[in-house]
Each structure stands twice: as structure tokens, then as C-alpha cells.
Amino acid sequence: MIPHRIGELFRHRDVTGTSGTGVVAQITQFSNGMVALCWLGEHPSxxxxxxxEALLAIHGHDGATVIYWDDGAIQEAADHTFDIRKSPASRS
Known part of the structure; x- marks a missing residue:
């Protein structure tokens, strides 16, 4: 079982021209592995x-997406490869 955690989905670039850049969604990962994603912006859902892994396979956009977890970890999606490391001082 994984720990329950929350974070923010951050986009370095807007591949589709829809979501924008910066923090575009809030994310919750439950202890059973399921994930809820709340899109922010003009048309929230x-x-x-x-x-x-399923979420990032669709929304990872080959490295354009990073998740900043509330525990300071960073999770990047690049070509469906996931890397977790501690957060740097800046998210730029």
C-alpha cells in the first residue's frame, strides 16, 4: 500500500494549447493507488x-508535466518514465 498524498500538476509548456502553463491541476493519490485530478482554469473538471502511471501516460506530454507532491518530492513524466526526487528551491 502506498501513502495517501496530495500535490500539484505543473506544466512547463502547454503542448495542446488547452491547459496553460504553471500549476494547472491539483492531484490526490489514494493509498490504493487510484488518483483524482482536479483541473483548474476556465473549464474546471x-x-x-x-x-x-495511467494518468501520466495521457497527461504527461513527454516531459512537459511534473507533479510537485506536498512532501517535497517531484515526479516527472518523460516518455512514460517516472522519476521521484526531492524538490528544488524553485519550480521555474
Whole structure:
């Protein structure tokens, strides 16, 4: 079982021209691995995913997306490869 955690989905670049850049969504990962994603912005919505890997396979945009977790960890999605490390001082 994984720990329950919350974070922010951050976009370095807007690949589709829809979500924008910076923090574009809030994310919750539950202890069973399921993930809820709440999109921010002009047309907010909520989606639920079976896993973080499934979410990032669709919304990772080949490295344009990073998740900043509330515990200071960073999770990047680059070509469906996931890297977790501690947060730097800046998210720029």
C-alpha cells in the first residue's frame, strides 16, 4: 500500500494549447493507488484514474508535466518514465 498524498500538476509548456502553463491541476493519490485530478482554469473538471502511471501516460506530454507532491518530492513524466526526487528551491 502506498501513502495517501496530495500535490500539484505543473506544466512547463502547454503542448495542446488547452491547459496553460504553471500549476494547472491539483492531484490526490489514494493509498490504493487510484488518483483524482482536479483541473483548474476556465473549464474546471475532475477525473479519476486507476493509477498515477495511467494518468501520466495521457497527461504527461513527454516531459512537459511534473507533479510537485506536498512532501517535497517531484515526479516527472518523460516518455512514460517516472522519476521521484526531492524538490528544488524553485519550480521555474
Amino acid at each position: 475532475v477525473s479519476v484514474w486507476d493509477s498515477l
